Each structure stands twice: as structure tokens, then as C-alpha cells.
Amino acid sequence: MxxxxxxxxxxxxxxxxxxxxxxxxxxxxxxxxxxxxxxxxxxxxxxxxxxxxxxxxxxxxxxxxxxxxxxxxxxxxxxxxxxxxxxxxxxxxxxxxxxxxxxxxxxxxxxxxxxxxxxxxxxxRNSNNVEEGLKINVLVVDDNQINRLLINKILKKWGASADFAENGIEAIEKVETNRNYNVVLMDIHMPEMGGLEATGIIRAKTEAYFQQLPIIALTASMLSNQMGEINNAGMNDYILKPFDPRVLYDKLSRYQQQ
CATH class of the missing domain: 3.30.565.10 (Histidine kinase-like ATPase, C-terminal domain)
Known part of the structure; x- marks a missing residue:
């Protein structure tokens, strides 16, 4: 077990x-x-x-x-x-x-x-179950392919829809083009453009969707100064990597479609 x-x-x-x-x-x-x-x-x-x-x-x-x-x-x-x-x-x-x-x-x-x-x-059989059934469309932004595979596997199990970007530039393009995400999981450290900068650019747009889109930081360390950076960038919350599926479920469930 x-x-x-x-x-x-x-x-x-x-x-x-x-x-x-x-x-x-x-x-x-x-x-x-x-x-x-x-x-x-x-x-x-x-x-x-x-x-x-x-x-x-x-x-x-x-x-x-x-x-x-x-x-x-x-x-x-x-x-x-x-x-x-x-x-x-x-x-x-x-x-x-x-x-x-x-x-x-x-x-x-x-x-x-x-x-x-x-x-x-x-x-x-049931030792690792988390509640299933999430009606939500998530954009996962992470340059690590292993992390994307793992999150995709978990989201599919819960019935959620997932789209993926490998850096902040891709994330901004997808958010602007699709405008149908209920929440964004945004890695902090990525090549080309990190999560803090990408979030700032999204929040700078005037339409309500970009202002209100929930963005959750994915971070491997939570230092006190990083908490301030996450808030200042306009992110709504954070999840520590390696993440606990129960914590991920709990945070995503707040933003699912009604």
C-alpha cells in the first residue's frame, strides 16, 4: 500500500x-x-x-x-x-x-x-481517491513536460478539460485567443518568460475577462518575498510543487463552471 x-x-x-x-x-x-x-x-x-x-x-x-x-x-x-x-x-x-x-x-x-x-x-482500491467530477477548463503553463503529463493525468481523472503552454509568451497568446479558461495554473520559473511577468501582462489588459481570470502560481519554494511577488503580479493563489492532488482539487473546485 x-x-x-x-x-x-x-x-x-x-x-x-x-x-x-x-x-x-x-x-x-x-x-x-x-x-x-x-x-x-x-x-x-x-x-x-x-x-x-x-x-x-x-x-x-x-x-x-x-x-x-x-x-x-x-x-x-x-x-x-x-x-x-x-x-x-x-x-x-x-x-x-x-x-x-x-x-x-x-x-x-x-x-x-x-x-x-x-x-x-x-x-x-480506494486508498488514493480524491473526489471526482470537476466541470472546469484549465490552462496549465509549465516548461517541464513531466509536470504537464502528471497534471493532465490528474485533471482527466476528474473530468476537467486541460490546455497547455510551455512558457509565459505561449500562455498570453492562448488566453488572448481562446478566452474560455476558468483558471490558469502558472509556473513561476520558465524560459523566455516567467509566470510573474506573464500574469502582469494579462492583468494589464482592460477587458473584464483578463482582470478576473483566476491565476494560481505553481512554485517549488514559498519564501516570504515570493508571496509578495505573487500578490503584486495579480495572482489569486499558489500551489507548492510537488503538489498534493487533494490541495489541487480543493483550489480548482472554487473556480469551476456553475
Whole structure:
């Protein structure tokens, strides 16, 4: 019995990261039962790639938010490296920690072990349900493909409609063109144009739709000064990444079509 949503988020982040840095060879997801009893089972999860690898003196920093092993990595492969920081936090919520073994030029293995209670099929069926049925049209703005896939999966399960943009410029174009969204989920840090700037541009438009459109910030850290920035930009609320589906449901349900 486990938290399916968080486990999927961890693996999607690690696999997405591995694929991004692997030009030749492949990526393997490997699961092994380490120990088990009648009530419990401990499983080792590993994501193994044949990618660029990480130098030994950089291994300590790759899990820090907005840090990558090499500066030219960001230019070549894109992204801020947030996926690893989010995965680390999610794994720690399972009372575990993430480990990495790597050889530069040969590849990396990211691994962690999690203990689960065993459960019968009936008790496991409804362990992760959130209320279903959201009559809402959401624009999701996030440059991370894994985050878009995960949110899309959850929104579809609730019966919501979703559209997607990868940066603030795309978001503004879609809001101006369609004018049919009930709410926007807006990532803060994105290439080309971030969420704060995009929200400011939307709010500067005079028509009522642009003034009143609910915009919820997606952010990986909530520092006191960031709260002020979110309010000043004209955003209505925020959701912390990695997000809890129940929190997302609760915040979206306030804006659904009547």
C-alpha cells in the first residue's frame, strides 16, 4: 500500500532527467525486493542511464534547487534541475533518501528504497481517491513536460478539460485567443518568460475577462518575498510543487463552471 501519485511523480522526474542527459544507449527502471515479511515489503527503485554522467565532486550539489552539475549542461540540455530537488523531497516524505552512483561519460544510477505495508486488493482500491467530477477548463503553463503529463493525468481523472503552454509568451497568446479558461495554473520559473511577468501582462489588459481570470502560481519554494511577488503580479493563489492532488482539487473546485 503506497502513495501512487507521489511515487509516479518521483519516477517520472528521474526518468525524464535520465532521458534528457542520455543521447546514446538507454534508460532502465529496475525494481528489486530487498526484504519482506507477511506485513511489510521493502523495495529498491533504480533509474539507470548510459548518459553523460556526473563528476564525483559535483554529486553533492545536483539535488539543490536550481543547480546543475555544469553550467554548460543548462545551455545544452535546458531546464533548471528542479526535477531532482522535487524527487529528493518526495523520497524524504517516504522516510528514505535518494542516492546516486555515477561515472562521467558512462552513465548514472539514481536509487532509493521505500518500505510499504502489504494490503489486500480491496483495501488498496480506494486508498488514493480524491473526489471526482470537476466541470472546469484549465490552462496549465509549465516548461517541464513531466509536470504537464502528471497534471493532465490528474485533471482527466476528474473530468476537467486541460490546455497547455510551455512558457509565459505561449500562455498570453492562448488566453488572448481562446478566452474560455476558468483558471490558469502558472509556473513561476520558465524560459523566455516567467509566470510573474506573464500574469502582469494579462492583468494589464482592460477587458473584464483578463482582470478576473483566476491565476494560481505553481512554485517549488514559498519564501516570504515570493508571496509578495505573487500578490503584486495579480495572482489569486499558489500551489507548492510537488503538489498534493487533494490541495489541487480543493483550489480548482472554487473556480469551476456553475
Amino acid at each position: 503506497g502513495d501512487r501519485t507521489r511515487l509516479i511523480q518521483i519516477l517520472l522526474n528521474l526518468v525524464g532527467n535520465a532521458i534528457k542527459f542520455t543521447e546514446k544507449g538507454g534508460v532502465t527502471i529496475d525494481l528489486k525486493v530487498i526484504q519482506q515479511s507477511e506485513q511489510d515489503v521493502r523495495i529498491r527503485f533504480a533509474v539507470i542511464d548510459t548518459g553523460i554522467g556526473i563528476a564525483a565532486n559535483k554529486l553533492g550539489t545536483i539535488f539543490e534547487q536550481f543547480k546543475q552539475a555544469e553550467l554548460d549542461t543548462t545551455r545544452k540540455f535546458g531546464g533548471t534541475g528542479l526535477g531532482l530537488a522535487i524527487s529528493k523531497r518526495l523520497i524524504e516524505l517516504h522516510d528514505s533518501r535518494i542516492n546516486v552512483d555515477s561515472v562521467p561519460g558512462q552513465g548514472s544510477t539514481f536509487w532509493f528504497t521505500i518500505g510499504f505495508k502489504k494490503g489486500d486488493y480491496q483495501s488498496n
